[in-house]
Amino acid sequence: MTPIDMPRRSGSYELDPSQYGWTLPDGWTLWADTPDGIPVELRGTYVIDGVHVTFTAEPRWITNGPLSVSLDITPYDTESANRALDSDGITLQVLRSVPLGEARRVITEWGDRIRERFYPELLPPPIPKHITSDYDYAVTAMVYMQLTHMGERRPLQAMAEAAGINRETMSARLRRARQLGLLITYGAGKPGGELTDKAIALLNPSDERK
The missing domain is CATH 1.10.10.10 (Winged helix-like DNA-binding domain superfamily/Winged helix DNA-binding domain)
Structure with missing residues (x-):
C-alpha cells in the first residue's frame, strides 16, 4: 500500500503546507478553491493492488472520518492500471485493505489543526x-x-x-x-x-x- 500524489481537481488548487510550517503525512494534501488560499479540503490517496483509493474531508465539517471515499483504476498511471486489470479490477481483497482507520486518524488530527488556525469559530x-x-x-x-x-x-x-x-x-x-x-x-x-x-x-x- 503506497501513498501517492493526485492530479489537480478542476476549480481547486493544491496548497503548500510548508507555508504554515506543516508537513502532512505522505500522500495527504491540502486544497483551496478561492484566491485567499484557505484550506477547504484535506485529501489522501493510496494505491492498493493498482487501485487508487482517495479519501476526502472538509475541515469546515467537524468529523472524525472522511466525507467521501473513491476507488478508481486510473488510466494516467499505466503500471497501476495494468496491475489492477490483471487482478480483474477492484476485488474484495482491495476493499478489505482500504486503510479507513489510518485515514480517520489523519483527518481527526489535521482537521483539528486546520480548524484551530483557519476556522476558530467552528471549534x-x-x-x-x-x-x-x-x-x-x-x-x-x-x-x-x-x-x-x-x-x-x-x-x-x-x-x-x-x-x-x-x-x-x-x-x-x-x-x-x-x-x-x-x-x-x-x-x-x-x-x-x-x-x-x-x-x-x-x-x-x-x-x-x-
Missing part, C-alpha cells in the same frame, strides 16, 4: 471534565447539539475524547441533561436535539450562575 467550547452544576450540563448539551448540527456522526465519542472520559460517562451526562430539562430530543433512536429555554438561560453570561 466547540471546552467540555467540562467534571460536572459541578446545571451550567456544566447545559454546556455539555450545547456541545452535543452543535456537533450533531454540524454533521458529526459520533458526537458522544468525540465529546468523551475531548473531555478525557469514557463514552458511557458522557452518555450518562446527556441523559441527565435531558432529565434536567436542558435538551429536547427528536425521538427515540434519533441523534441530536435542541436546547431548551432553561439551558439558554443558564448559558447566558449575563445571568447569575449558582
Whole structure:
C-alpha cells in the first residue's frame, strides 16, 4: 500500500503546507478553491493492488472520518492500471485493505489543526471534565447539539475524547441533561436535539450562575 500524489481537481488548487510550517503525512494534501488560499479540503490517496483509493474531508465539517471515499483504476498511471486489470479490477481483497482507520486518524488530527488556525469559530467550547452544576450540563448539551448540527456522526465519542472520559460517562451526562430539562430530543433512536429555554438561560453570561 503506497501513498501517492493526485492530479489537480478542476476549480481547486493544491496548497503548500510548508507555508504554515506543516508537513502532512505522505500522500495527504491540502486544497483551496478561492484566491485567499484557505484550506477547504484535506485529501489522501493510496494505491492498493493498482487501485487508487482517495479519501476526502472538509475541515469546515467537524468529523472524525472522511466525507467521501473513491476507488478508481486510473488510466494516467499505466503500471497501476495494468496491475489492477490483471487482478480483474477492484476485488474484495482491495476493499478489505482500504486503510479507513489510518485515514480517520489523519483527518481527526489535521482537521483539528486546520480548524484551530483557519476556522476558530467552528471549534466547540471546552467540555467540562467534571460536572459541578446545571451550567456544566447545559454546556455539555450545547456541545452535543452543535456537533450533531454540524454533521458529526459520533458526537458522544468525540465529546468523551475531548473531555478525557469514557463514552458511557458522557452518555450518562446527556441523559441527565435531558432529565434536567436542558435538551429536547427528536425521538427515540434519533441523534441530536435542541436546547431548551432553561439551558439558554443558564448559558447566558449575563445571568447569575449558582
